[in-house]
Amino acid sequence: MRLSVIGCGYLGAVHAAAMASIGHEVVGIDVDESKVTALREGRAPFFEPGLPEILTEGVASGGLTFTTDIAAAAGAAVHFIGVGTPQQKDGYGADLTYVNAAVDALLPHLSPGDIVAGKSTVPVGTAAVLAERIAKKGATLVWNPEFLREGWAVKDTIDPDRLVTGVPEGSAGERAADILREVYHPSVAKGTPFIVTDYATAELVKVAANAFLATKISFINAMAEIAEVTGADVTALADAIGHDARIGRRFLGAGVGFGGGCLPKDIRAFSARAEELGRGESVAFLREIDAINLRRRERAVQLVISSLGGSVHGKRVAVLGAAFKPHSDDIRDSPALDVAVRLRGLGADVVVTDPQAIENSRRVHPQLTYIEDRDEALTGADAVVVVTEWDEYRRQLSPEHAASLTHGRIIVDGRNCLDPAAWRAAGWEYYGMGRP
Numbered sequence: 001m002r003l004s005v006i007g008c009g010y011l012g013a014v015h016a017a018a019m020a021s022i023g024h025e026v027v028g029i030d031v032d033e034s035k036v037t038a039l040r041e042g043r044a045p046f047f048e049p050g051l052p053e054i055l056t057e058g059v060a061s062g063g064l065t066f067t068t069d070i071a072a073a074a075g076a077a078v079h080f081i082g083v084g085t086p087q088q089k090d091g092y093g094a095d096l097t098y099v100n101a102a103v104d105a106l107l108p109h110l111s112p113g114d115i116v117a118g119k120s121t122v123p124v125g126t127a128a129v130l131a132e133r134i135a136k137k138g139a140t141l142v143w144n145p146e147f148l149r150e151g152w153a154v155k156d157t158i159d160p161d162r163l164v165t166g167v168p169e170g171s172a173g174e175r176a177a178d179i180l181r182e183v184y185h186p187s188v189a190k191g192t193p194f195i196v197t198d199y200a201t202a203e204l205v206k207v208a209a210n211a212f213l214a215t216k217i218s219f220i221n222a223m224a225e226i227a228e229v230t231g232a233d234v235t236a237l238a239d240a241i242g243h244d245a246r247i248g249r250r251f252l253g254a255g256v257g258f259g260g261g262c263l264p265k266d267i268r269a270f271s272a273r274a275e276e277l278g279r280g281e282s283v284a285f286l287r288e289i290d291a292i293n294l295r296r297r298e299r300a301v302q303l304v305i306s307s308l309g310g311s312v313h314g315k316r317v318a319v320l321g322a323a324f325k326p327h328s329d330d331i332r333d334s335p336a337l338d339v340a341v342r343l344r345g346l347g348a349d350v351v352v353t354d355p356q357a358i359e360n361s362r363r364v365h366p367q368l369t370y371i372e373d374r375d376e377a378l379t380g381a382d383a384v385v386v387v388t389e390w391d392e393y394r395r396q397l398s399p400e401h402a403a404s405l406t407h408g409r410i411i412v413d414g415r416n417c418l419d420p421a422a423w424r425a426a427g428w429e430y431y432g433m434g435r436p
């Protein structure tokens with residue numbers, strides 16, 4: 001099928017390349033000239049495992065093209081909207097500027113029978129408003145949220161857990177759902193659940209899923225806070241409750257908490273939308289989820305301060321990790337960088353290292369010192385803080401080797417990803433999050 005994808009960020013670029021890899025003819029459209037140039041040359045504008053391969057393949061075969069010209073969308077059977085919906089500058093709500101601009105630009109190029117598939121994460125009620133404008137062109141809007149995780153985005157797009165499509169009532173909706181089934185044919189054929197529902201449910205599925213994941217993380221981080229005043233071990237606690245299949249162990253990783261371009265802004269936008277709908281109290285707990293999450297960053301900072309005898313001023317602190325999670329170079333709302341910036345603000349001599357995210361970090365926080373080489377970053381440090389659980393730090397760094405480089409023997413494990421016994425045995429003072 002001929003498809004257009006409007007917006008070539010994390011979501012759109014992966015979607016375009018993944019759709020080409022399953023045999024569609026895809027044009028990716030973005031207003032950012034430099035992004036389009038990179039993609040055209042088969043270069044991914046961000047770090048995402050597996051993306052360069054399918055990008056190069058698609059571009060080389062001619063089935064995947066990129067342009068800044070929205071007119072290139074004309075003739076596609078389905079137009080995916082994958083632009084960003086960041087947090088508003090002056091509030092908690094989602095900024096829909098880019099979604100509205102994408103639809104405005106696309107409208108003149110739509111033909112009767114076309115499908116517009118919204119993938120961006122939007123406040124519930126957005127699709128109903130956009131649908132009317134799109135229907136005037138004889139086209140049909142569907143809401144088809146995306147559940148990809150950065151670092152696994154290619155796999156999550158080609159082989160998702162489920163597909164959700166919100167459609168209008170009646171035959172136009174049925175036809176649109178059939179077209180989406182055709183788009184995702186390989187997944188549908190292998191039995192991936194394909195859920196057809198209304199717009200509001202489809203929009204809500206996405207924010208509800210992210211709100212639930214954020215809640216799970218903050219729940220275990222709240223338990224970490226209780227563990228800290230009782231001498232309990234939150235990791236053992238998570239293992240034990242995680243054996244209950246109704247609870248499950250995944251997303252019970254206590255530490256410096258969640259960040260990134262999705263979870264933090266999505267729970268805030270959900271709260272703001274619920275307030276508008278007069279149901280603020282229904283998700284009032286999300287404010288608490290946000291607050292617990294942010295407290296954990298400060299906790300990591302306090303651990304470094306207390307371990308260094310009450311002040312970090314003039315002390316060299318090696319911060320291992322800058323990305324909001326491993327397998328990503330994304331630093332949006334990264335707890336890791338937040339910890340680094342706070343320590344630096346307190347007068348520490350902070351050295352940050354990360355296998356992928358240094359370039360992005362430097363752009364946003366030029367005041368920090370960055371060292372690419374992990375061992376060089378560790379050299380002479382009075383304390384070490386692990387804030388992103390890259391394999392380079394949790395598996396490939398032995399406590400003995402680290403001890404041969406640093407000045408002090410203090411390690412703060414902001415992700416509870418190290419073996420405390422091994423580090424202590426090598427002479428380190430080990431501090432975890434919610435661990436004795």
Ligand code: UGA
Nearest residue numbers: 146147148149150217251252253257258259260262324325
């Ligand atoms: C999240 C969701 O997991 C995806 O399903 C969703 O599609 C995506 O947002 C989106 O809305 O686009 P992502 O932001 O890539 O994906 O990252 P996650 O893997 O969910 O991690 C989010 C944050 O939670 C990271 O900072 C991670 O370190 C943290 N986390 C995760 C924990 O602190 N503890 C855990 O146990 C798990």
